Amino acid sequence: MKQIYAKILKNENLGNGFRRIGIAAPYLAKNAKPGQFVELRCSGETDPLLRRPFGVHRVTKGGIELLYEIVGRGTEIIARKKPGEILDLIGPLGTGFVLPSGKPTAILVAGGNGVAPILFLSEVLAKKKVKQHVLIGGRSKSHILCEKDFKRCGARVSVTTEDGSKGHKGLVTHILKELLADNGPKPAAIYACGPTGMLKAVANIARTHRVSCQVSLEEKMACGVGVCLGCPVKVKRGHGLCGTGYEYKMVCKDGPVFDSEEIYWE
Template identity: 40%
Template sequence: MSKKSVRQMTSEVIENEEVSAGIFRLTLAADSFPETAAPGQFIMVRTSDGVDPLLRRAFSIHDLMDRRIRILYKVVGRGTGWLARRKKRDRIDLIGPLGTGFSVPKTVKTAWLVAGGIGVAPFQMLIRILRSKHIDTTLFFGAGTGNELVGLRDFEEQGIPQVLATEDGSAGEQGMIVEVFRKRIQLALGLPGKAKIDRSCRVYACGPQPMLLAVARLCRDSGVQGEVSMESEMGCGIGTCMGCVIRTSRGYERVCREGPVFPAEEVLWE
């Protein structure tokens, strides 16, 4: 992340659509937002008119195109509640793009995306890039209920095969998406038994930490390269406060700076 590519700006609300109960897709004007932003990067958004909440909130970049930036968010507290009340032509202060996003090496021919709940947010932008590179892409998307599986029509329009799972069985298979993914990847790679590392395959995951841990272990056991987008409370979002550090094979690293995306094998989960 180059400091020159980061901007603080006040953006006008174009649309703030409730796409499912308590889940919103916010579209902002982004005339001066850097077009070099990568999928998996994030923005820090001011979510109050005063000092409460005082700190900004981090949101993955859902998409960036046509001079518009989108974020996908779930209302869980005062900050996101304030955000949900924003109307067309309101103005919102943001800083970004921040952090390290997903990588798409030239060797990748097949991409498996694993999303849990609102963790699907960065995959809209990632999928568009994968498709532009003619990479065979499949989305594994799980949530508590079918109402939380947002954005399915957008993925269908991009021609992305989807494998769905919900805990209550209201959409797709009943159960956890990581278990569904485990069966599919084992079938694809001819497991059980460790497969030879195939650098043409790459797993991208974003969601709750228990899901990321399970995906990381599955990547390790199957010999497939993986990247996970970690979540952490952030004070500043620019690497100064050191409030979002995690342990990796290289030592302590900041989710907001070296992350939020890390190679799955480098995160020390225990």
């Protein structure tokens, strides 16, 4: 992990408040693993003071891309940045997804901007010739991202929207349940990133069907390296710091990717 000053190559508008920023960063291109993230300084001023975390979305030749949703002051500032400007970031941070061995099948579940790190994972799994089924869920058509990119990775893609404006109407977890209830061969692993409610539901389904599952959690962060204790997540006892019934781990240092069985879901 190191601090990098990287030139912005592009900062494209994907519509509906989503953008993709590409930066020249050979160190990150060489060292980042799917599921890891970077902490980005939004401006040279003291406001916003804290860096903002973003999962590595894609590794390009000599750089990386981040996919982000504009939700507040920090992301608004990032959205205004132009190619040629310099970004101050730290990374790669955190743990990555543990890849399956051999050439098994995997199910990848992405909710909303959770597609960001899942695409990087999909690209790496494609290189390992892992058969993938990607389930993308969103509120409506405009929240479904990267469908074509996943197809380019050779993945079978299923889309769900809550309002039925694209794909199946309902929640992405409905499709996951149906897939696993099928009598066909079980996938070797499920990988998921998205809102906490979705991750909890995915973890429950994985447990019911006894399929190994890794989830990438989101928590507000400050230092990003396990020092400020600002991003705790409850894990089952025996998995982290002391407590009763549960203990704490830090999402930034011990995660953001966890085995779903480790999390003390509430």
